[in-house]
Amino acid sequence: xxxxxxxxxxxxxxxxxxxxxxxxxxxxxxxxxxxxxxxxxxxxxxxxxxxxxxxxxxxxxxxxxxxxxxxxxxxxxxxxxxxxxxxxxxxxxxxxxxxxxxxxxxxxxxxxxxxxxxxxxxxxxxxxxxxxxxxxxxxxxxxxxxxxxxxxxxxxxxxxxxxxxxxxxxxxxxxxxxxxxxxxxxxxxxxxxxxxxxxxxxxxxxxxxxxxxxxxxxxxxxxxxxxxxxxxxxxxxxxxxxxxxxxxxxxxxxxxxxxxxxxxxxxxxxxxxxxxxxxxxxxxxxxxxxxxxxxxxxxxxxxxxxxxxxxxxxxxxxxxxxxxxxxxxxxxxxxxxxxxxxxxxxxxxxxxxxxxxxxxxxxxxxxxxxxxxxxxxxxxxxxxxxxxxxxxxxxxxxxxxxxxxxxxxxxxxxxxxxxxxxxxxxxxxxxxxxxxxxxxxxxxxxxxxxxxxxxxxxxxxxxxxxxxxxxxxxxxxxxxxxxxxxxxxxxxxxxxxxxxxxxxxxxxxxxxx
Numbered sequence: 235x236x237x238x239x240x241x242x243x244x245x246x247x248x249x250x251x252x253x254x255x256x257x258x259x260x261x262x263x264x265x266x267x268x269x270x271x272x273x274x275x276x277x278x279x280x281x282x283x284x285x286x287x288x289x290x291x292x293x294x295x296x297x298x299x300x301x302x303x304x305x306x307x308x309x310x311x312x313x314x315x316x317x318x319x320x321x322x323x324x325x326x327x328x329x330x331x332x333x334x335x336x337x338x339x340x341x342x343x344x345x346x347x348x349x350x351x352x353x354x355x356x357x358x359x360x361x362x363x364x365x366x367x368x369x370x371x372x373x374x375x376x377x378x379x380x381x382x383x384x385x386x387x388x389x390x391x392x393x394x395x396x397x398x399x400x401x402x403x404x405x406x407x408x409x410x411x412x413x414x415x416x417x418x419x420x421x422x423x424x425x426x427x428x429x430x431x432x433x434x435x436x437x438x439x440x441x442x443x444x445x446x447x448x449x450x451x452x453x454x455x456x457x458x459x460x461x462x463x464x465x466x467x468x469x470x471x472x473x474x475x476x477x478x479x480x481x482x483x484x485x486x487x488x489x490x491x492x493x494x495x496x497x498x499x500x501x502x503x504x505x506x507x508x509x510x511x512x513x514x515x516x517x518x519x520x521x522x523x524x525x526x527x528x529x530x531x532x533x534x535x536x537x538x539x540x541x542x543x544x545x546x547x548x549x550x551x552x553x554x555x556x557x558x559x560x561x562x563x564x565x566x567x568x569x570x571x572x573x574x575x576x577x578x579x580x581x582x583x584x585x586x587x588x589x590x591x592x593x594x595x596x597x598x599x600x601x602x603x604x605x606x607x608x609x610x611x612x613x614x615x616x617x618x619x620x621x622x623x624x625x626x627x628x629x630x631x632x633x634x635x636x637x638x639x640x641x642x643x644x645x646x647x648x649x650x651x652x653x654x655x656x657x658x659x660x661x662x663x664x665x666x667x668x669x670x671x672x673x674x675x676x677x678x679x680x681x682x683x684x685x686x687x688x689x690x691x692x693x694x695x696x697x698x699x700x701x702x703x704x705x706x707x708x709x710x711x712x713x714x715x716x717x718x719x720x721x722x723x724x725x726x727x728x729x730x731x732x733x734x735x736x737x738x739x740x741x742x743x744x745x746x747x
Contacts, residue, residue, distance in 0.1 A: 239325055243288075243303060245332050250289030250304045257327050258311035260291070272296065274311065304328075319663060326662035330633055348587060349408050349417040356418045357386065360403055363584075364388055367577050367649065375400065378449040380430060382406065382423045385449060385466050397526060401575070404466060404591075408675070421591040421676045422466070425703035426476035429463045431456065435479050442546070443483045447491045447499055451528045455489070458529075459539045467595065469499040472506055474595055481511040487546050488518050492527045496520070504552045505561040516557075517549045574644035578661055586667045589660070590674050592643035599631070599639060600680035600708075604672045606631040609683050609708060626683045626710050637665045681706030 289304020370391030410417035455462035
């Protein structure tokens with residue numbers, strides 16, 4: 235690592251003012267070599283930039299020892315010790331800014347996700363972790379089976395009078411060693427997630443289905459006699475969910491919670507449903523006026539199936555214009571607070587596992603050839619390659635982009651000595667470890683990206699925009715393509731071919747075949 239540090243110092247020799255300002259927060263006007271007030275302690279005429287090549291600064295009062303270079307100055311400004319992991323995290327920040335990658339030989343070896351022998355074992359581990367973080371009793375309050383994974387709900391310590399605080403954790407089965415045994419690990423399986431109660435949805439007659447904001451609400455609706463489902467992860471995971479089983483229903487009712495999050499869930503899901511089947515009747519229904527209330531509270535207050543169906547009948551369908559407007563506004567909406575939380579601790583394997591699980595839920599994050607990659611557009615093609623400038627291509631994801639995904643996908647925090655939560659950025663050591671894994675459970679493998687429908691190996695047609703789990707191909711259509719029927723008739727197969735169309739017209743006019 236010392237050779238790497240020396241490389242960073244050499245590369246930073248003519249850029250220390252920019253680095254000290256960008257990373258350390260030292261105002262640029264203080265880095266002219268003259269005496270200024272100290273940006274740390276505030277003392278007058280105590281601070282100056284003493285070595286532009288090495289990046290060294292001096293404060294006569296609070297930074298006059300071990301201040302020989304810019305890395306020491308950054309540790310001082312960021313309240314980090316000038317040694318150990320904190321020092322190398324600062325080195326990583328400078329390396330990232332300079333575009334220098336850590337040599338492959340010095341990367342940390344891949345760490346396998348932790349797998350527990352039993353479901354009870356992973357539950358106990360969650361409870362212990364959550365209790366250490368919250369400082370109170372934590373209890374398993376629910377478990378919902380999705381077929382390929384299970385969602386667990388844990389009730390957290392809650393002040394009197396507040397709504398019950400809770401956290402959800404997905405778990406799935408994973409190989410336990412090399413002997414073919416299976417254990418349990420945290421996270422979703424790769425690919426789109428199935429909807430809740432999928433077997434019941436697939437077996438139901440295609441008249442009416444209801445979609446709710448959580449498993450508890452869906453179970454309550456099912457007990458009332460309704461066909462009910464939901465998705466794991468709520469609004470943030472709508473795009474990670476396979477909603478195709480819902481497309482065959484004549485009417486889809488999205489039952490929302492009585493709050494802003496519920497409204498946003500309803501609009502986003504309605505747009506999604508109408509995009510996959512424009513002929514479907516989609517309605518958004520709020521059945522409870524209690525703050526954050528849903529169908530559970532409505533049933534408690536006397537809602538019956540008959541009353542529910544009457545409310546559905548009296549609710550206007552979502553129009554195509556409304557759905558289009560909501561879909562257009564969606565990217566501009568304020569970013570919702572991440573549901574996930576990651577506690578920064580010394581058990582680095584656990585932190586990195588949780589970080590990778592966050593990546594598995596992020597849009598436009600894939601793995602390919604031992605790298606995390608993304609699909610980008612608008613890049614200048616390499617010399618000798620002719621393609622439109624807006625054509626999509628696959629690009630390796632840089633460390634800064636990985637860090638951005640981790641920060642957007644979870645709330646990162648650490649506990650102080652008195653167990654107060656301090657919200658933090660994702661630590662650079664965690665970003666580096668995620669990047670170094672080389673394989674990322676549940677992150678979708680990417681084979682390629684296409685702009686027109688293509689044939690799969692089994693002869694079926696990949697014509698649905700988005701990620702295709704069967705092939706690992708992403709379809710980003712550059713125009714509208716009509717849906718291809720699974721079993722087309724001869725007329726349907728030849729209707730759009732000019733030769734066959736002309737032949738049919740001649741035959742109809744009496745010409746011999």
